[in-house]
Amino acid sequence: MGAFDVRDMIKADAAASATPDMFGPSLGGATRAFHPLAERIAAIPVKPTLSPIMIEGCVRLFDALAVILAGGLIYWLYAAGNVDNFLPYQITIPALAIGTLGCFQALQLYHVGALRNFVAAAVRLVTGWTMLFLITLAIFFFLKIGDQVSRVWLLGFYASGVAALLGERFFVTLGVRYLTRSGRLERRTAIVGGGEAGEALIRALEAQRDTGLRICGVFDDRNDDRSPDLVAGYPKLGTIDDLVEFARRTKLDLVIFTLPISAEARLLTMLRKLWILPIDIRLSAHMSKLRFRPRSYSYFGAVPVLDVFDRPIADWDIVVKWMFDKLVGTLALIALSPVMLATAIAIKMNSKGPVLFRQKRYGFNNEMVEVLKFRSLYHEMSDFAAAKQVTRDDPRVTGVGRFIRKTSLDELPQLFNVVFKGNLSLVGPRPHAIHATASNRAYEQVVDGYFARHKVKPGITGWAQINGWRGETDTEDKIQRRVEHDLYYIENWSVLLDLYILLKTPFSLMTKNENAY
Template identity: 55%
Template structure:
């Protein structure tokens, strides 16, 4: 028996992640894509709707629709007098339907694509939720009109939801064919394993996986230029550049699990990308516990890396950002106006300073700050970091930098969507320490760009605010950023946000 046969998949994933994190990052040198890769990339630069987002929207819509139908039935039956207790019944029915639908896998994309199966599970959940209301409500809250209200409302709900689910199944088939709903995947590794994987994916009925191409370092017979009708677009190093310029959801590694060293080498380059990384397991004789696998249709996959803050988590984080950024602007606008006036009337030049920084997935964004330097001495590239008593900094600039008032315009970056309120702080594109770029100092530095950067972050409230003048400081910042990404939650964001004003009182390293 091989050592891998007794290895738990969680341990395998942990070993892969730890080795990748410790081993290094992609090179900073720009990689030129082939003409074929550029043509394919141009087709996938636009955003698309993921199945997970569609399912969430459907769940919210059906809950709201059922709540509205039951309330309408109450009003038509009993009028509006004394309706308040009955609203609880309506909410209980809608909640019960949602719970039963999830328990019956009614919101699985494979179920939603099959009209009869989807309608059947939907109606069963409706009947059960109305039946439970009919059994429990007379005991808990007797209502004389209940028997005339429940059957009619339940029948109307079954008819409306049934027709809706049937129409949705037909629409899903059309949307999938047109590429409006899909998961975009790239195959890593060519040759026969890639061919078997592609054939297995193509056999899935109503498959939502869109294969964008194949990337492999090998050539010749081991990895021909065309595999199962799909072109090989380049090497793994070129894949990193390709994925940063397109909207890719998943990388599927088509290598046997026994090729552990090769998989680790791939992850050293790929783990910095904000995508799911899966290892195809359909052709392996080795089998782990069933819960160790995720599936694309019937094709088993081992989850090596997950995209952080995905789908509805990203929606929740965006809502968090919009709410608190708007609140901060409403509360702090007098401070912002006063700061702008102080900058304007104490030195020549514009009030705002715009700097190019790395954003999500290494995209370059323009970050706003109140100008703190003399205009003729400003350094948009940030190649020369600000030091203590730096002559380039104006007297007003020295104060607003110590108090972080210069960062307040970034609230508008948050509203625009370039930044999040909380996340890894965005660094200037050419930021460096002692003539070395950050990416040359820190192994895995670019993995901090797997999420949107933030106005404040875990590193800043952990004591790593201010000048980065040593290798250890940027390493510590990056370690904090990676910890934040791995442990993100809205409560974690709220904790960082609440602690930020307290930590700003320590101005020792801010100048």
């Protein structure tokens, strides 16, 4: 079980939750107040969760290692030094390890539900391992190489393999059950759309086992009889705008729409508001009469849904990017430390004040992060809120500051953000100041879907920067083009793209710096 259940929380104030003014009074047509229960849910601390895909990947690794170690141990104990040709053993052990992964996948032994149920999984595991060995013996027979492999070794490999796999799966089961009890495998979910369709979906999801879904509440723009205040025991927490705010305040992994595909205009209006969030968005196909090919659906248990948006850089991609940032960031910090030291000395000798400048900027999911930079303005003229952008020949910029801004040396302290704080990435959309404007308009007012660039961690450099969209954004076109490049990066991310951007950055600083002052 997870840390909370919404229905348990509303038992104490069910009467208040069912009244018509549950969203607070509306003054002169003003936006409804944020639901008090939504405030309480958002305030509950949420433990970091683990992706089932990552758990399954780790178990595959454990299975392969168990097979390799079992085969290698029996070879070392019995066959080593007693056989003339060790090549069949070198081929058989890794081949059986690979075969085990394929066989167990076919037997559905990597689903989180199977990892929780040791007894049922053990029966299938022994069956699969036995069938795999019988197939191996058949191959030896038809290839006429049975006399080249010790029968004692094969028997020992089979027995030790069973023991190793069962022992490993037993401890995996204990671990997965612990993670389940502590809520580390749950996916926090919001349902969009109340009424009969919403209730039917919730009932269907609750009837499934091992989906890992934790429903936080229901959201719906309708406020009439078609959308009651309680749906299958879950409260309606607000509108789509409230859902966006809710996702900003607490961790949310998944949104499921219960609207029919025929409600195209309403669906698109809602999606335009939600696609900026770093969450998975699905469309329920549970009650739809429209049928697609089976491969068009994904499933929560037996409940079909259509994939609309996927969270970018998820599951193992997060691990890969984290390792890339830490490894390359540490190497860059070591390599550039003489340059950073020289820059710090130059700043200190050029003007009074601290060497470093700290500024609040937008980070992942619109969270505030404190970004480090070398100070480039006179200390008494520092603009912590970025109320006024630095322009050409800006009198606030020091002599050294003008050089380090032109060459982007002022950004180097952000390597500390990457390596130690982890709130920046080496590559990503550049973090913008909170009050930054273009043509005296806030960025989010200029660019539709601006906050979609915050679906990933911001970076020191990015796709927009190496394509010349860095520095001052004094016109609406400049910020529009920058955001377009940021969204392209998010949609096409790969480690190779990150590496390309890093390698291209020094050259772009020398050739595309006309907007950097």
